[in-house]
Structures are given as structure tokens and as C-alpha cells.
Amino acid sequence: MAAAVSACGGGSGSGPRPTGPFTAQHEALFDDAVDFIETPNALEGRWLRDWEQDTSARVSEANVIALVDVLAVHSDTDVERRSRIRVAARTVQVLLGEPPGSELALWVAEGEPGYPTVDGNASRLLQKRFVAFLRWQQVDGGRVRPRWHLSPASSQVLARLRMLIDLRSGAATARAGTSSGSGGSRAR
Secondary structure, three states: OOOOOOOOOOOOOOOOOOOOOOOHHHHHHOOOEEOOOOOHHHOOHHHHHHHHHHHHHHHHHOOEEEEEEEEEEEEEEOOOOOEEEEEEEEEEEEEEOOOOOOEEEEEEEOOOOOHHHHOOOHHHHOOOEEEEEEEEEEOHHHOEEEEEEEEEOOHHHHHHHHHHHHHHHHHHHHHHHHHHOOOOOOOO
16 A cells, blocks of 8 residues: 555545555444434443543544445445445545545445444434544455444533544644644644
């Protein structure tokens, strides 16, 4: 894989671009899955630590984080005769990065780790708002696909995300300020 390239391409049809190799850590974080944890404050012990670590890592590694409304959940069969599910979503608000458009098609195939979280859960997904964490992965033929994870857009989840995104943005601003010699203040 080539060296890191710029994050999500935007404008003039350039499309999304991977920011580096898609690692085993990314595979675990962007697992083409849905979690339904609306109240992380109700978690305790290891479950809470795992949720906090995974959420923090997703914020650090995502190319795009956006609020999305799930519009449809479709099933079909691929050429290997595996069931695939497509989650169609509309971007409502971008929290970080630049999505490839306002409509997203998020796929997961039977046998992949995230499949059981989507299969049979259409009623829990449809017409609901989620946070979409996206990271671009280059696959065969140079094609780029979104790898994803959805979390409920509850007030507790959003409060934690906004804090983590601010920390990520502040760290990026501080690095830019250090490398350019400027003060690194950021307009809001």
C-alpha cells in the first residue's frame, strides 16, 4: 500500500482516499457493525472501559464521523451466494472529516463479524439516528470502500464524542502550531 495520502477527498469528484494502511486495529474498530448502547453511563467495570477505549480509538482513527439517519435496510446475495445487507443512511450532520456525499451505503456480508449485529435488527435501525464512524479501506483493484461502525446518537454518546473530537482537533491544532511556529488558536 502506498504511503499515507490526504484524508477524505472532497470536491471535484476526487472521492475518499485511505489515510494509510488498514490495520488489524482498524478491522476491530471499523467492524461493519452496530452497537445499541444508548446509555454508556449504565455500563460498569470492563464493559465501560471497553466502550470508552473503543469509542476513543474510533474518534482517533476515523476519516469521517457523522450523524446519520438510517433510511433503509436491504438484503441480497453476492456472487459467492453469501447474504449481504446494505444499510442506506443520510448524513444529517458532519462532526469530523468530509463524507463522500449525503447518502451512504454501508455493506456487511454473512460471515463477517458485524453481520449478526445488523441481521434481524432492521426495526432497531430504521428511521433512527446513529453516529457513523467511517474509515476508508483500499481493496482489490484500487477500489475504496467505507469500513464503518454505528452507535446510537443518544445524548450520552454525543456528549462523549464531542469531548473526544474536541481533544482530537485540539491535538491536531497544537501539532500544526508547533510545526508552523504559530500559536495554534482555533476558531469555533
